[in-house]
Amino acid sequence: MPPLDVSLLVTFLALVETASFTRTAGRVHRTQSAVSAQLARLEALLGERLFERSTRRVELTPAGERLLPHARAVVEAASALLARFRDGAVEGDVRLGCPEDIAASDLPAILAAFARLHPRARLHVRCDFTLHLIEQFEAGAFDLILIKQDPEHRLAGARLLRPEPLAWVGPAAQVAAPPRGVVPLVLAPSPCVYRARALAALRAHGLVGDVVLASPSQAGQIAAVRAGLGVTVLPERHVPADLAVARGWPPLPEASICLLAPERPLAAAEAFACLVEQQLRAA
Numbered sequence: 001m002p003p004l005d006v007s008l009l010v011t012f013l014a015l016v017e018t019a020s021f022t023r024t025a026g027r028v029h030r031t032q033s034a035v036s037a038q039l040a041r042l043e044a045l046l047g048e049r050l051f052e053r054s055t056r057r058v059e060l061t062p063a064g065e066r067l068l069p070h071a072r073a074v075v076e077a078a079s080a081l082l083a084r085f086r087d088g089a090v091e092g093d094v095r096l097g098c099p100e101d102i103a104a105s106d107l108p109a110i111l112a113a114f115a116r117l118h119p120r121a122r123l124h125v126r127c128d129f130t131l132h133l134i135e136q137f138e139a140g141a142f143d144l145i146l147i148k149q150d151p152e153h154r155l156a157g158a159r160l161l162r163p164e165p166l167a168w169v170g171p172a173a174q175v176a177a178p179p180r181g182v183v184p185l186v187l188a189p190s191p192c193v194y195r196a197r198a199l200a201a202l203r204a205h206g207l208v209g210d211v212v213l214a215s216p217s218q219a220g221q222i223a224a225v226r227a228g229l230g231v232t233v234l235p236e237r238h239v240p241a242d243l244a245v246a247r248g249w250p251p252l253p254e255a256s257i258c259l260l261a262p263e264r265p266l267a268a269a270e271a272f273a274c275l276v277e278q279q280l281r282a283a
Contacts (some may be wrong), residue, residue, distance in 0.1 A: 006078045008042040009071040011035055012050065016068060017162075017281060019058045079278055091120035092268040097133040098125065098146035101218040102257065105238060110279050114272055121268040129216070131191040137260060143269040144261050146276070148193040151256045158258035161280040165254045166197060168246035169239050170231035175246035182208045184230035186221050189214040193255050198233045201250040 007028075014024045015035070025032045043050055048063035060068065098107065103125060111123060128136070130147040134155065137145045149158060168175060183202055187195040195211075202209045213224045221232050222240060233252060239245055257280060261273050 002045060004045065004074075005041075006075060008038050008045075009075050011038045012042055012064075012067070012071055013075060013281075015039065015051070015058060016060065016064075021058070076278065079274075090118045090268050090271045092266060093122050093124060093143075094268045094272045095141065095143045096123060096125045096145070096272070097136060097142040098127060099130060099133075099148060100127040100216065101235070101238065102146050103127050104218065106280060110276055113279070114275055117275070118268065118271055121271065123272070129188070129191055130193055134260070143265060144259065144273055144276075147258050147260055149256045149258045150193070151254065154256065154258060155260065157263075158260050159277060161257045161259055161277060163254050164257050165236045166194060166233050166252040167236045167239060168198075168231055168249045168252065169234045169243050170225055170246065171228060172244040174228065175231060175244050175249070178248045179207055179231075179250075182210050184212045185209045186213045186215070186224040186230040186232045187211050188216055188218075188221065194233045197252050197255065201252050205250040207250070 011024065011028050011030070014027045015021070018024050018027065021032045021035050025035050028035065030038070039050065046063070046067070048067075049061050050064035050067060052059045052061055107125065111125070114121070114123065126142075130149070133142070133145045133147055136142055146161075147155070147158065148164065149155060151160075151163065154160065179202070185198060187198060189195075199209045210230075212230050213221075215221050215224065218234070218238070222234075222243070224230065225232050225243060231246065235255075236245070259273060259277060261269065265273060
């Protein structure tokens with residue numbers, strides 16, 4: 001059996017995420033023809049067609065779906081192996097800022113992995129709203145920040161990690177019908193990307209959003225929604241099983257989760273940036 005080139009799987013995963021040969025070429029630093037050639041090599045090696053391609057879309061075939069979790073595991077293992085040998089001596093402090101909901105949902109596993117890979121590095125994490133994080137990053141308070149962004153107005157230098165589709169969420173009875181008039185809302189205080197998205201979506205449909213409770217904690221918002229105080233906006237992946245996603249409500253433009261780092265980060269910060277980029281894109 002011929003050896004498997006891990007770079008083929010890296011390109012495969014990039015194409016899964018971007019659904020675009022053009023964007024994949026930019027991400028893996030190759031030409032579009034080189035990306036096509038890599039995909040052809042991988043398909044020949046596996047004896048399966050991995051993507052259905054048309055002029056408008058690129059979609060996984062059943063064989064591609066089967067390959068996806070294995071490709072992620074191999075690429076993650078290869079990255080961890082290289083990091084162990086290349087960066088074993090990484091040391092120093094990493095000052096990370098991120099929104100509270102990302103810290104609660106995504107960071108624990110990443111922080112644990114980083115501690116295993118780089119035991120001589122130390123992480124210091126502080127949570128805040130995106131706009132505050134950007135201000136503090138520009139003032140030199142952080143080495144790296146994870147932020148929520150408008151995909152069409154991304155901050156210069158911000159690395160896209162993944163899209164974040166949003167949903168109106170509430171008790172099933174409260175979101176069963178389209179909203180009318182004044183809509184009671186449970187949101188974060190300003191400045192918050194999700195809050196801005198919610199209020200703008202309602203205004204665009206002639207509705208008024210009344211923020212009856214503002215909490216910086218996603219857990220606090222969900223508790224208030226469960227109590228029937230109002231409806232909130234959450235990432236689709238964070239919707240609790242006991243709450244419902246509204247159908248027929250004004251559409252919410254998705255957000256993006258991005259990483260902001262200086263042009264030349266210190267070794268420990270760069271090591272963490274590579275790990276968080278890998279983990280969140282895979283997620």
